[in-house]
Amino acid sequence: MTTKKDILSQLKKREKPEVPNGFFKGFSDQVIDELSVKSQVLDKLEKAEKPKLDKTFFDNFGDQVMSKIGTETIPIKNKSKVKYLYWFAAAAAIILLFLAVPSNTDGELASEDVYALTQADVTLLAYLSEEDIIDYLVDLDNEELVEDEDDIFFDELESEIYNYIDEL
Amino acid sequence: MSLDSDKLLIEAFNANKELGLRRIMEKFQERVYWQIRRMTMNHQDTEDIMQNVFIKVWHNLPKFQGKSALYSWIYRIAYNETVTFLRKENKMKKQDIDQPLIQNSVIIEGKEWSGNEISALLKNAIATLPEKQAQVFELKYFDDLKYSEISEMLGTTVGGLKASYHLAVKKIEEILKAI
Numbered sequence: 001m002t003t004k005k006d007i008l009s010q011l012k013k014r015e016k017p018e019v020p021n022g023f024f025k026g027f028s029d030q031v032i033d034e035l036s037v038k039s040q041v042l043d044k045l046e047k048a049e050k051p052k053l054d055k056t057f058f059d060n061f062g063d064q065v066m067s068k069i070g071t072e073t074i075p076i077k078n079k080s081k082v083k084y085l086y087w088f089a090a091a092a093a094i095i096l097l098f099l100a101v102p103s104n105t106d107g108e109l110a111s112e113d114v115y116a117l118t119q120a121d122v123t124l125l126a127y128l129s130e131e132d133i134i135d136y137l138v139d140l141d142n143e144e145l146v147e148d149e150d151d152i153f154f155d156e157l158e159s160e161i162y163n164y165i166d167e168l
Numbered sequence: 169m170s171l172d173s174d175k176l177l178i179e180a181f182n183a184n185k186e187l188g189l190r191r192i193m194e195k196f197q198e199r200v201y202w203q204i205r206r207m208t209m210n211h212q213d214t215e216d217i218m219q220n221v222f223i224k225v226w227h228n229l230p231k232f233q234g235k236s237a238l239y240s241w242i243y244r245i246a247y248n249e250t251v252t253f254l255r256k257e258n259k260m261k262k263q264d265i266d267q268p269l270i271q272n273s274v275i276i277e278g279k280e281w282s283g284n285e286i287s288a289l290l291k292n293a294i295a296t297l298p299e300k301q302a303q304v305f306e307l308k309y310f311d312d313l314k315y316s317e318i319s320e321m322l323g324t325t326v327g328g329l330k331a332s333y334h335l336a337v338k339k340i341e342e343i344l345k346a347i
Contacts, residue, residue: 012203029314029315029316037330037333037334037337039337039340039341040341041274041276041340041341041344042309042337042340042341043273044274045270045272045274045286046268046270046271046272047269047270047271047309047310048268048269051205051211051266051267052203053201053211057215058197058198061193061197061215061218061219062189062190062193062194062197064219065189065193065219065222065223065226065337066186066189067192068219068223069189069223069226100197126335163216167334
């Protein structure tokens, strides 16, 4: 009597039928994409075909970018200008410190002078050119301050306006 | 995985900037192109913007920290560059305007919208999405990529992508229904 096992061993199995190339590789993707999210609105929309594009466009695009990079001159960015301002502010602060140190030997009063100088002027100095800063410092150092002609003009103008208002 | 191929691209760039950038462009240029063109609706602007995008990639890639996928980073540059460009050019209408993204009219909540109108609404709705969802939506809905392909680009699992796409669709639907 032949056992079941013997029968099976006598059978010659056919080879599996062929499956299209890449079927199993793409199967999971296909199923997942089939299980796409349903939308009452989006499913009604018919997307327009993409506009036609010159076939060589992408082939040449890399060369275009590389040539543009090659000829590109890097513009000075606003950030750099801010950097310059920082440098001026730093330079002004250092110069002020140097000017302040000798007067510091006079004691407390001198220290107060230094404080008044830095607090009032560092921000303003940051926006001035180096020459302006030097002129400014020279002016500060000068004990005999000469009143500017423009200042006199504006003072006069101001008093005239007040007079006019009073008359009204 | 995307992050591995990103790493290779960045290594290639570090070894030889020009060759590296060329490889990056070859990989992403088409996706970036259509992403921009859907916003500009014409070829010439798209080309100009895309050149600027890859010039920015050239200058800034050394600072790229690899916290996101390279494509996500480029997508963000492209998006910002396009928005800036469109703001500048806002009032200048170009001659060669593409057909609207949607070609049929549709009735939503009893109101009929033309293809033009629904295209504009759709673009505005996408603009409100978080960046990741917008990316996934564009790649899936407009570019018809498979999740596995998007996963390769963004370095996100297929499950994560499906979740993002699902959320994006829901949000867009809510926005369109609310109008």
